[in-house]
Amino acid sequence: xxxxxxxxxxxxxxxxxxxxxxxxxxEPGTDGRCPRCHTPDCAVASAARDVLAAVKRNRWRC
Ligand SMILES: [Zn+2]
Numbered sequence: 001x002x003x004x005x006x007x008x009x010x011x012x013x014x015x016x017x018x019x020x021x022x023x024x025x026x027e028p029g030t031d032g033r034c035p036r037c038h039t040p041d042c043a044v045a046s047a048a049r050d051v052l053a054a055v056k057r058n059r060w061r062c
Pocket of ligand 1: 025026034035036037038042043044045
């Protein structure tokens with residue numbers, strides 16, 4: 001069986017990249033609304049921010 005990731009660090013790297021990409025996609029426009037979800041408080045963007053915060057905490061612990 002071939003694992004796509006070899007270490008926790010690689011998993012965290014991939015998570016960070018994905019979360020950053022999601023945040024870029026869901027960044028509020030000039031009207032303060034997410035251009036993808038068309039809501040002023042985008043749940044996807046806040047989830048991505050949570051992931052980034054969780055990864056940061058994990059990195060410090062390692
Ligand atoms: Zn969104």
